[in-house]
Every structure is written in C-alpha cells, then in structure tokens.
Amino acid sequence: MQQVSSAEKSRTVSRMFGRIAKRYDLGNRVISLGRDQAWRRQTVAKLAPTAKDDLLDIGAGTGDLTLLMAKEARSVTALDFSHPMVVIGQRKATEAGLARKVSFVTGDALHLPFPDESFEGIATAFTVRNLAKMEQGFAEMRRVLKPGGRLVCLEFTNPRSRIIRFFYRPYLHHILPVLGGILTGDGAAYRYLARSISAFPSVESLAEAMRATGFARVEWTTINLGTVAIHAAHKEASPVAMRAAA
Secondary structure (H helix, E strand, O other): OHHHHHHHHHHHHHHHHHHHHHHHHHHHHHHOOOOHHHHHHHHHHHHOOOOOOEEEEEOOOOOHHHHHHHOOOOEEEEEEOOHHHHHHHHHHHHHOOOOOOEEEEEOOOOOOOOOOOOEEEEEEEOOHHHOOOHHHHHHHHHHHEEEEEEEEEEEEOOOOOHHHHHHHHHHHHHHHHHHHHHHHOOHHHHHHHHHHHHHOOOHHHHHHHHHHOOOEEEEEEEEOOOOEEEEEEEOOOOHHHHHHHO
C-alpha cells in the first residue's frame, strides 16, 4: 500500500514541476528575493569540486546548480524526473557553452540509473523534500558515490528563532502561494511548497537520516536567517583503499 502511495506522490510532484517549468527560474528568483543563486554558489563551494571530478546533480530542475558545478568539474550528470525541466536545462547548458560537460537525464532519484561508485561528488538543491522515501534516496546517492566522495544537500528548513518564525510563516503560507500563482499560473504548486517546507525534518533529523544510510562526517550550516540549510556528508573510503593511498 505504501509503495502505491509513494509512486503516486512521485507522479503528482513530477506533473506539478512540469506545469511550472517554463517560469520556474523566475519564480525562484522572486520568492527567494534574489538569493537562490547565492545559495547554490555556497553549495558548490561546500562540494569543492576539482577539474578531474565527475559530479551528479540530483533533482537538477532547469540546471541552475548544474551549470555552476560544470564550471568547476570535468563533467556533470544532471538528473530530474520532470522532462520539461530537463529540456530547459539542456537548452541553458548549450547557451552557456557548457553542453559538452553536462549530460541531462530524465530519471528517478529513488532508482538512480547509474552503476555503483560512479561520481566523486553529488549535490542536490530543493529536492530531498520531494522524495517519497527520503532514506531510500540517500541510500541511492551513497551507492553511486565513490569512496571518499562528498554529498551536499541544499534545502529549505524551519527557522529556530520565534521572531523569524512570526514573519516567515505568514510569508510562506499566504504570500508565497499568491506570488507563485501570479508568476507561474499555478498557485497549487506553491501551496505544496509551503506544506512540504513546514513538514520537512529539522536539520538534526536530516543529518541523522544521512548517518542512518551510511554517510559519515555529517555537518550543516543554516543561512538566510535560518530558513535555508546546507548539509555536507562523506562516503568513507574503505580501509583497503585508505591503506593503498597511504
């Protein structure tokens, strides 16, 4: 019964993002008050890719994070379950002159279509909230990450400060859906966004979910008055590999 529910959630969310794909970037800029690209740059800085790295962007959307990653890495594979988003991302990569370094794939984050230990680093932005099974998603990320590789997760979170919450909650539940509806024509998508943020685990719980699926050295920082969090975690190298490198 749970599997059916999870599959239906995935289909519903995929259709929703497909509906808003054409105006998704504009919506992001406005509802974040122009800060979302700065958050993505901080995410890439945490990932700290090198020119030799092959990276994966999960829930890549229209490719904003992907393109920032591609400027630093050897290659980036960008996966999203919304094909309209993927099409826009491919076009943006071509326009940015990065098409040779970026491969867009339509696929499911719960069943990544890649072999084990394929990537030196993984980044994901505003995606984990949308996973029907968060722990399964993290397990798949760990599976395709090479030993010693890093995962960085950018997500909205609920602020701790009572003062910030006093102003943030009305914005999240009342102003944001109206703005999103005006900008994209789909207020329901932004009402979903507000609900998913409110229901999302705390930064500590998200870190624990990462640890529970085998990630180590999990750390996080909150930004934007505590409304956004960046988590970083590692897939530890095997003892054999560590001895060989010594």
